Amino acid sequence: MKKTIFAGFMIFMFLIAGLGSVSAETLELLTWKGYAPNVLVEKFEKETGITVKATFTNNEEMIAKLRATRGAGFDLAQPSQDRISSVQEKYKIYQPVDYSKIETGQIIPSMLAAVKKNTLVDGKSHAIPFCWGTSGLIVNKKFAPQADDYSALFDKAYAGRVSYRLKRPTLIATAFALGDDPFAKYGDVDAYTALMDKVQNTLIQAKPLVKNYWANGDALLQSMRSNEVYVAMAWDNGGWKLHSENPDIDFVAPKSGALGWIDTFAIPAKAKNIKAAYKWINFMLRPENAAVFTNLEKCGTASDGAIKLTDVEVRDNFERSFPQADIDNIKWYPPVPAKLESIEGMILDKVKAAN
Incomplete structure (x- = not known):
């Protein structure tokens, strides 16, 4: 009798253990370092009972991992929005987003629209926007009070006090400074080539105005601290860092639009816990x-x-540099057609080589 009772008890315990293992949920997250802060992971796990297992990576590794498994092994990934459509067309590693499961009312409309458009494959969008940043102007307003667009980089009034990188963002910015829209020409190689020829001529003619072509962000910030440079093209965070040290220096969103990147949420093709993925997306976008x-x-x-709920210093930076009109005017990087990269590379080489 005792053996029978004991055996029944053991069977009951095994059943309980089995049910527990089935009901336990895990979200396998493939993301960037810093994108799943412990404080938010713990809050999410407490709210939902879902365990978050984060693997930290970058765009290149993210693509490689999902290619190797054909979209398996992870429930949610966070690629940059311009690294999705071309990859999806080739490798089919993501699945379309079911926007009915997304609380879209808590997402900035212009960013949602940009990501939907830039991640279209076969008529379906494959991502939801998460976080963003920009490049634009860092300006010492004491010495360059009128600098409010990329055209200031080619203004003789700031001769010898200008700095920017010889990279593709500068080509794009120059095109916008010339009153054109380079992204609108991405589908026309001839039109894009003609535009880049104009950009090349502008940058070559402006070479005497340039203090240096910066390659190191810290060196650029130091040159602005020392008043060697008055106007530079660089990232928003760098301008805000300098502003905390010197109120005369700040990041300025150019009139023709800051150039913006967006990192997203995208669901891998063979995700197992899709329900948990949507819960995490909605949770992280809760203000x-x-x-x-x-x-x-x-x-x-x-x-x-969300910005209204941030710390005062952080909020001030965003509200000062990005009122809503400037956010809506950000030029979000779309995917780059393969043929255009070689065109841009040749333009940059010619500018570097010019006297």
Whole structure:
């Protein structure tokens, strides 16, 4: 009798253990370092009972991991929005987003629209915006009070006090400074080539105005601290860092639009826990949670209203540099057609070689 009772008890315990293992949920997250802060992971796990297992990576490794498994092994990934459509067309490693499961009302409309457009494959969008950043102008307003667009980089009034990188963002910025839209010409190689020829001529003619072509961000910031450079093209965070040291220096969103990147949420093709993936997306874009992320990373999110909940210094930076009109005017990088990269490379080489 005792053996029978004991055996029944053991069977009951095994059943309980088995049920526990089946009901336990895990979200396998493939993301960038800093994008899954412990404080938010713990809050999510407490709210949902879902365990978050984060693997930190970058765009190249993300693509490689998902290619190797044909979209398996992870429930959610966070590629940059311009690294999705071309990869999806070739390798089919993501699945279309079911926007009915996304609380789109808490997402900044212009960012949602940009990501939907730039991740279209076979008529379906494959991502949701998460966080963003920009490059534009860092200006010493004491010496360059009128500098408010990329055209200031070619203004003789600032001769010898200008700095920018010889990289593709400068080509794009120059095109916008000339009153054109390079992204609108991505589908026309001849039109894009003609535009880049104009950009090349502008940059070559402007070489005497340039203090240096910066390659190291810290060196650029130091040259602005020492008043060697008055106007530079660089990232928003660098301008805000200098502003905290010297109120005369600040990041300025150019009139023709800051150039913006967006990192997204995308669901791998063979994700197992899709329900948990959508829960994490909605959780991270909830304004109070997005504000925590921004306070930690000093990086804006697509969560509408989150900035108002951030720390005062962080909020001041965004509100000063990015009123809503400037956010809506950001020129988000679309995927780059393969043929255009070689065109841009040749233009940059010619500018470097010119006397």
